[in-house]
Amino acid sequence: MRAASTQMGRFLNYRVAGWGTLLIVLGILPWFGISSNLTRLLFTALVWIIASVAWNLLGGVTGQVSFGFAVFYGLGAYAAAMGINGGLHPLAAFTISGLVAALASIFIGLPTFRLRGPYFAIATIGVSEAVRVVMTNLSFTGGASGYRIAEHGRFRPLEHYYTALGFSAVAVVISAWIHESKFGLSLQAVREDEEAAADIGVNPLKAKLMVHLLAATLTGIAGGVYARYAAYIHPQGVFGFHTSVAILLMPIIGGAGTVAGPVIGGFVYGLVQEELVAAFPQFHLLLYGALLIVIILFEPRGVTGWLGRLRGFIERIWRKSATASVG
Amino acid sequence: MDAADFVNLLVSALLLAGIYAAMSVGMTIIYGVMKIVNLAHAGFLMLGAYYVLELHERLNIDPLVGSVLAFPVFLLAGMLVHWTLVKRIPVSDQPTLASLLLMFGLWLVLQNIGYLIWGSSDRSILTSRTLSSMHLGPITIPTVRVIVFIPAVCSLGLLEFVLRKTWYGRAVRALMQNRYAGRLAGIPVEKMARLTFGVGIGFAGAAGGLLAQLYSFSPDFGHGFLLRSFVIIVLGGLESFWGAAAGALVLALVETFSILVLPAGYQPAIAFSLLVLALVLLPGGIAGIFAKKHRWA
Amino acid sequence: MPPLLSVERLTKYFAGLAALKDVSFEVEEGQICGLIGPNGAGKTTLFSIIAGSVSPSSGTITYSGKDVTRWKSFQAVRAGVARTHQITRPFRSMTTRQNVEIGLHFGRGPASGSTWGEVAEILEGVGLGRVADRPAASLCVGDQKRLELARTLAAKPKLLLCDEVCSGLTETEMNEVLDLLRRIRGRGTTILYVEHNMRAIMSTCDQVVVLNFGEKLTEGPPLKIQNDPAVIEAYLGKTAAD
Incomplete structure (x- = not known):
C-alpha cells in the first residue's frame, strides 16, 4: 500500500511538473519576441481553454451535455463591457462577469436539471436561442448592432494575454482539484447513475447546480476577458449558437471527463479555427463535425484517448525491444 | 382587430400548422422507433431545400414535383446513414447522449458541406405562384401557402394509412410501444430501424423542399425549424403522430397570433421559450416519456 | 422501546x-x-x-x-437508511474503491479525515480487496453484488x-x-x-x-x-x- 501511495505521489508530481512547465513556457514565450499575430492566436486559444475546461466540469465530469454555454459567455462579455465602460477596474468587471453568469446558471439550472440527458441538452438549446433573441432586441445593450467598449489608454496585448493565461491556469487548477476531490466523485456518480448516487447519499440536484454555477462563472469570466480584448461585441457573436457549439466541441474532441482533454481541445480549436477561418470559413466546422462523429463511434476519450493508445503502443514496442536485447 | 383580420390569421395559422406537422413527422418517427433525437434533421431539411432548388434551376422541374422526388432520394440517403453510422451506437430504450451527439456531428458536417457547395448567401425558389394570392371574400391567402399545404397534409394522411393498414406500419407502431416485445414477436428490428430512419429522413428532405417554397434559405436553414420540430414533438408527447399534429397546430397558432402582442423582433424567441416550457412543465403530462422510471416490485 | x-x-x-x-x-x-x-x-x-x-x-x-x-x-x-439494488447499479467507469468512497463521503461520513484505511477495511470485509482498483464494470456478477453491498455499507x-x-x-x-x-x-x-x-x-x-x-x-x-x-x-x- 505504501508503494502504491508513493507511486501515486510520483505520478502526481509528474503531472504538476508537466502543467508547471507548460505554464512557464507560456509565461515567458512573449519575451522571445513572438509576433503579435501569434500572441493574438495564443490569447484566443487561452480564452477558449477557460470555457472548454468549464464546460467539461458539467458535460464531461457530470455528464450533463449543455448546448447553452453561449449564454454565460455572452452575459459575461456584456457584463464586463458595461462594467469597464462604467469605469470599473477590469478585474472588478470580470468578477461581475462571473457573478452575472453564476446567477444565470441558477435560473437556468433549477428548471432544466429536472430533465435527463438528451432532454436537458435540447432544453439548453432553447434557453440559449431565446436569450440570444432577447439580447438582439434589448435597446440598452445596443441590440443587434452590438456594444462597444471605450477603454482609455494604449492597447496592451500582453496585459490581455497574461489575464487569459492567469484565468486559464485557475480553471485548470479547479478542474484538477475537482477530479481528485470528493465533490468530483459525487459528480462522476451523478454522471454514471443519478438514482444510484442519490441512494448512497449524493444530492444530485445540488451537485449539478453547484458544478453548473462553477462552470458558468468561469465561462462568464472567459466572455469578459474576450470582450475587453475585442472592444466590440454583438449578440450574434458572443450569444451565437456557434459559440455554444465551440464550447461543447473543444472538450469532447480533446477528451471529455479528463483534465488535459479540454485544454488540448481548446488549444487546437483556438489555433486551428483562427487560421482556418481566414482561409476556409466553413472547413473547420466540417472537420470538427467529422471528428465528433469519429469520437462518438470509436473513442469517447477523444484526443487524450488516442494519446493514451499511442503511449500504450510505444510502451509495448519498447518492452518488446528491451526483452529482445536481454534475450 | 376585426373579424376579417382574425379569420385571416386563423387561416394562415392552419396553413402553417400543416407544413409544420409535415416538417416534424420525420423526427417523430425516428424518435418513436429508435429513441434517437435526430439533430441532423435540420441538415436534411436544408439539403432538401437545395435539392429542390437545383432540380428547379437546372432541369426546370416544378418545386412541388421536386419535393415529391426528394422523398425516395432522401429515403436512400437515410438508410445509408443508418447503415454507416447509426447502427454502430448501442440501442437503448431511452434516448442517449451518444446518439444525440452523433446526429449533431452529422448536422455540422451536412451544414458545412452545404456552405462549401452553395456558399452562405440566401437563396429562394421563385415560381409564378410565389407572389400571387387567393381571395375568398375578405380573406387573402398567398397561393403558395395553399399549394404547399396540400401535399403536406396528403403526405401525413398517406403515412397514417401506411401505419394503420400495412404490415410495416403495424410493426412500426409495435416497436414504438415496446421494442423488446416487438423483437420477441419476430419483427426484424435492425431492418425496421434502417427503413424507419430512411423514411424519417425522406420526410425531412421532402419537407425541406416544401419549406423552400415559402422561405429563403442558406446552409444554416433548418436551424430554426429544428427547434420548432422539437417543440412540436414535445408538445405532442413525442411518440404519437396525432400528438405531433396537435403540437404543430398549437405552435402555429401561438406564433401567428403572437404578432398581436409581441414586437416582431421577439418572434423567434417564442418557439425557443415554448420548447423549454413544454419540456419542463409537461414532464409526463402528455405521454409520460420522461416520467421518472418507477422501480417496480 | x-x-x-x-x-x-x-x-x-x-x-x-x-x-x-x-x-x-x-x-x-x-x-x-x-x-x-x-x-x-x-x-x-x-x-x-x-x-x-x-x-x-x-x-x-x-x-x-x-x-x-x-x-x-x-x-x-x-x-x-440505505438500500441496495436487486439489479446492481455500480458506477461503471469508476473503480471499486471509488464506488465505496462515495458511499463513505456522502452517507453518514467517514470516521476520520483519511478514508483510505476505512475503504480498504470495508472492501476486505466483503471480500473485494483483490479488485479494489479495477473499474466496477469489469467485475463479475458475484463481485458486483458484493460491491453493491459494500457501497451501501460505507454509508454506515x-x-x-x-x-x-x-x-x-x-x-x-x-x-x-x-x-x-x-x-x-x-x-x-x-x-x-x-x-x-x-x-x-x-x-x-x-x-x-x-x-x-x-x-x-x-x-x-x-x-x-x-x-x-x-x-x-x-x-x-x-x-x-x-
Whole structure:
C-alpha cells in the first residue's frame, strides 16, 4: 500500500511538473519576441481553454451535455463591457462577469436539471436561442448592432494575454482539484447513475447546480476577458449558437471527463479555427463535425484517448525491444 | 382587430400548422422507433431545400414535383446513414447522449458541406405562384401557402394509412410501444430501424423542399425549424403522430397570433421559450416519456 | 422501546393500479426482518418508498420516532437508511474503491479525515480487496453484488435495506453473503431483507413479513411463517406453478 501511495505521489508530481512547465513556457514565450499575430492566436486559444475546461466540469465530469454555454459567455462579455465602460477596474468587471453568469446558471439550472440527458441538452438549446433573441432586441445593450467598449489608454496585448493565461491556469487548477476531490466523485456518480448516487447519499440536484454555477462563472469570466480584448461585441457573436457549439466541441474532441482533454481541445480549436477561418470559413466546422462523429463511434476519450493508445503502443514496442536485447 | 383580420390569421395559422406537422413527422418517427433525437434533421431539411432548388434551376422541374422526388432520394440517403453510422451506437430504450451527439456531428458536417457547395448567401425558389394570392371574400391567402399545404397534409394522411393498414406500419407502431416485445414477436428490428430512419429522413428532405417554397434559405436553414420540430414533438408527447399534429397546430397558432402582442423582433424567441416550457412543465403530462422510471416490485 | 421503523397503512398506486394496499408493520432495532412474497407482491415498491426513491400515495413511515414519509433518498441515507439494488447499479467507469468512497463521503461520513484505511477495511470485509482498483464494470456478477453491498455499507446505515442480495449467486457465495449479513447485524445494524430464496430468509431472519398482491398476508417468526397455510398457498402454490 505504501508503494502504491508513493507511486501515486510520483505520478502526481509528474503531472504538476508537466502543467508547471507548460505554464512557464507560456509565461515567458512573449519575451522571445513572438509576433503579435501569434500572441493574438495564443490569447484566443487561452480564452477558449477557460470555457472548454468549464464546460467539461458539467458535460464531461457530470455528464450533463449543455448546448447553452453561449449564454454565460455572452452575459459575461456584456457584463464586463458595461462594467469597464462604467469605469470599473477590469478585474472588478470580470468578477461581475462571473457573478452575472453564476446567477444565470441558477435560473437556468433549477428548471432544466429536472430533465435527463438528451432532454436537458435540447432544453439548453432553447434557453440559449431565446436569450440570444432577447439580447438582439434589448435597446440598452445596443441590440443587434452590438456594444462597444471605450477603454482609455494604449492597447496592451500582453496585459490581455497574461489575464487569459492567469484565468486559464485557475480553471485548470479547479478542474484538477475537482477530479481528485470528493465533490468530483459525487459528480462522476451523478454522471454514471443519478438514482444510484442519490441512494448512497449524493444530492444530485445540488451537485449539478453547484458544478453548473462553477462552470458558468468561469465561462462568464472567459466572455469578459474576450470582450475587453475585442472592444466590440454583438449578440450574434458572443450569444451565437456557434459559440455554444465551440464550447461543447473543444472538450469532447480533446477528451471529455479528463483534465488535459479540454485544454488540448481548446488549444487546437483556438489555433486551428483562427487560421482556418481566414482561409476556409466553413472547413473547420466540417472537420470538427467529422471528428465528433469519429469520437462518438470509436473513442469517447477523444484526443487524450488516442494519446493514451499511442503511449500504450510505444510502451509495448519498447518492452518488446528491451526483452529482445536481454534475450 | 376585426373579424376579417382574425379569420385571416386563423387561416394562415392552419396553413402553417400543416407544413409544420409535415416538417416534424420525420423526427417523430425516428424518435418513436429508435429513441434517437435526430439533430441532423435540420441538415436534411436544408439539403432538401437545395435539392429542390437545383432540380428547379437546372432541369426546370416544378418545386412541388421536386419535393415529391426528394422523398425516395432522401429515403436512400437515410438508410445509408443508418447503415454507416447509426447502427454502430448501442440501442437503448431511452434516448442517449451518444446518439444525440452523433446526429449533431452529422448536422455540422451536412451544414458545412452545404456552405462549401452553395456558399452562405440566401437563396429562394421563385415560381409564378410565389407572389400571387387567393381571395375568398375578405380573406387573402398567398397561393403558395395553399399549394404547399396540400401535399403536406396528403403526405401525413398517406403515412397514417401506411401505419394503420400495412404490415410495416403495424410493426412500426409495435416497436414504438415496446421494442423488446416487438423483437420477441419476430419483427426484424435492425431492418425496421434502417427503413424507419430512411423514411424519417425522406420526410425531412421532402419537407425541406416544401419549406423552400415559402422561405429563403442558406446552409444554416433548418436551424430554426429544428427547434420548432422539437417543440412540436414535445408538445405532442413525442411518440404519437396525432400528438405531433396537435403540437404543430398549437405552435402555429401561438406564433401567428403572437404578432398581436409581441414586437416582431421577439418572434423567434417564442418557439425557443415554448420548447423549454413544454419540456419542463409537461414532464409526463402528455405521454409520460420522461416520467421518472418507477422501480417496480 | 419504540420500533426503529414503523410503516402504517402504506398505499401506492401506479397509474390507478394499487401496488401496495394498507401495508403496516414494524421493525425492531437490531432485527433482521425478512420481507417475502411472490413476484409482483409489492416488495420492491415498499422498499423504494422506505428508501425515499418513490413517494407513497398515502400512509406514513416513522423512523427513529420521526415522520419520514416523503423524504428523498439522499436524506434517507444521511439519516441512516440505505438500500441496495436487486439489479446492481455500480458506477461503471469508476473503480471499486471509488464506488465505496462515495458511499463513505456522502452517507453518514467517514470516521476520520483519511478514508483510505476505512475503504480498504470495508472492501476486505466483503471480500473485494483483490479488485479494489479495477473499474466496477469489469467485475463479475458475484463481485458486483458484493460491491453493491459494500457501497451501501460505507454509508454506515442504521437500517440496511437489502434487495435480493442472493439472487444469481452460487450456493457458496450465498452462504458467504448471509454470514456477512449476520455479522453486520452483530455490529448493531438493523436489516430489512427482501429475498426470493426461502432458505436464505429462514436461516437469517428474526421476523418475516409476507406480502401478496400488495397486501400484508401475515407476519411472524420464520418457523411460524413456514407452516402458515395461507403463506404456503400463496408461495408454494406459485413454486408449484413454476
